[in-house]
Amino acid sequence: MNWDDMRVFLAVARSESLSRAGKTLRLDPATVGRRVQRLEEALRAPLFAKSPQGYLLTETGQRILEHAVLAEQALLGASDAVTGPSDQLSGTIRIGAPDGCANFLLPQVCARIGSRHPDLEVQVVALPRVFNLSKREADMAIGVSLPETGRMIAQKIADYHLHLAAMPEYLARMPPIAVQQDLQEHRIVGYIPDMIFDRELDYLAELGLERPMLASNSVAVQFHWIRTGAGIGMVHDFAMPTAPDMVRVLPDEVALTRSFYLIRHADDGKVDRLNRFAKLLVHEVKQEIQRLERQVAATADLTSGAGAGNA
Numbered sequence: 001m002n003w004d005d006m007r008v009f010l011a012v013a014r015s016e017s018l019s020r021a022g023k024t025l026r027l028d029p030a031t032v033g034r035r036v037q038r039l040e041e042a043l044r045a046p047l048f049a050k051s052p053q054g055y056l057l058t059e060t061g062q063r064i065l066e067h068a069v070l071a072e073q074a075l076l077g078a079s080d081a082v083t084g085p086s087d088q089l090s091g092t093i094r095i096g097a098p099d100g101c102a103n104f105l106l107p108q109v110c111a112r113i114g115s116r117h118p119d120l121e122v123q124v125v126a127l128p129r130v131f132n133l134s135k136r137e138a139d140m141a142i143g144v145s146l147p148e149t150g151r152m153i154a155q156k157i158a159d160y161h162l163h164l165a166a167m168p169e170y171l172a173r174m175p176p177i178a179v180q181q182d183l184q185e186h187r188i189v190g191y192i193p194d195m196i197f198d199r200e201l202d203y204l205a206e207l208g209l210e211r212p213m214l215a216s217n218s219v220a221v222q223f224h225w226i227r228t229g230a231g232i233g234m235v236h237d238f239a240m241p242t243a244p245d246m247v248r249v250l251p252d253e254v255a256l257t258r259s260f261y262l263i264r265h266a267d268d269g270k271v272d273r274l275n276r277f278a279k280l281l282v283h284e285v286k287q288e289i290q291r292l293e294r295q296v297a298a299t300a301d302l303t304s305g306a307g308a309g310n311a
Contacts, residue, residue: 003075006068008035009047013065014094014137016054024092073271090119093277096138098201100219101260101285102126104239104292106142109284113277120277139274140264142285144200151266158286161293162203162256164249165240166232171249180207180253188212189225189233200258203234207254238292260285 011021011032018029018036025032040047047061057065097106102124110122125138146154164183171177175185190204190212197217204212212233214225219236226233227243234256240246262282268274 003071005035005039005042006071008032009039009061009064010068010072012036012048012055013057013061013068016056018055069265070267073267088119089117089273089277091273092121092123093140093274094123094125094138095281096125096127096141098142098144098219099126100223100236100239101142103220103223104236104242105285105288109281109288112284113280139268140262140278140281143261143263144198144258146261147263152263153266153269154261154263155282157260157262157282158289159257159259160289161237162234162258163237163251164232164254165226165235165246166249167227167229167243167246170226170229170232171247177249180250183207183209183232187214187231189214189222189231191215191222192217203256206256237296238289240296241292260289 008021008025008027011024012018015021015024018032021027022029022032027035036048043060043064045060046058047064048055049058050056095106095110103126106124110124114120114122142157143154174187175182177183177186188204188209190209191201192215193211195217196202204210212231214222214231214233216222216225219239222233223235223239223243225231226235227246232249235246240248262278264274264278
């Protein structure tokens with residue numbers, strides 16, 4: 001067994017695909033497949049089971065994964081020890097995030113970090129679900145609640161706020177909204193109820209609303225529905241600057257506060273490069289939320305007035 005084969009194993013385990021692993025490693029899929037087969041022969045056990053979903057770890061593969069990650073961390077630590085501290089970050093770091101954060105916060109945040117660290121490759125995986133860091137789907141993840149299982153470490157990034165929002169043209173053609181009960185007569189945009197992956201995202205239940213008329217598991221899809229005037233729904237304040245004409249509705253009566261957390265595998269606390277990146281990420285995301293929410297607050301009187309005008 002050698003480290004090169006183990007590196008290939010890690011890439012396939014994380015991507016669940018020979019072709020995607022090949023792109024990460026800059027190898028063709030056939031070579032990746034042969035390297036996996038060579039490792040399986042050396043260990044005398046199958047590490048992957050091919051399925052319609054891709055290459056999934058077998059029970060043996062799951063056991064090997066933890067040791068492979070520890071070996072990877074040891075090599076990174078050795079590299080840090082040899083090269084010594086440096087102001088510059090390099091290599092690849094993958095962040096998992098819910099798509100609201102991934103669409104409206106991480107592009108500009110990661111662009112700023114990348115401009116200061118040109119040798120750093122940042123990958124953002126936007127999925128509306130909880131990331132499995134134990135399977136190394138990402139180096140770190142942003143979540144809306146603290147992890148309840150696994151050897152994870154988490155730190156709060158910041159609170160963020162959500163309000164009911166709609167476009168003026170939608171409000172103009174629909175029945176007035178003076179109190180929360182008036183929402184029953186409106187086309188509500190929200191999550192598909194049975195695809196809400198975290199109870200913190202069940203916004204409509206807090207409003208006493210039934211199934212939304214327009215539903216998606218993606219925050220971005222919901223946002224675009226609202227922006228096109230198709231309905232009314234809960235919107236992150238930090239997303240509203242991308243749709244300047246969008247207005248809050250019942251801002252004093254309907255307002256939610258949630259939190260973002262940075263979640264990492266406990267073993268990664270020993271990796272200086274990841275620690276430094278995590279510190280940068282937390283700072284930049286917090287600053288970006290505050291900047292965008294201040295921008296929205298600066299026009300609060302106008303948006304409230306637009307919402308009230310429909311009442």
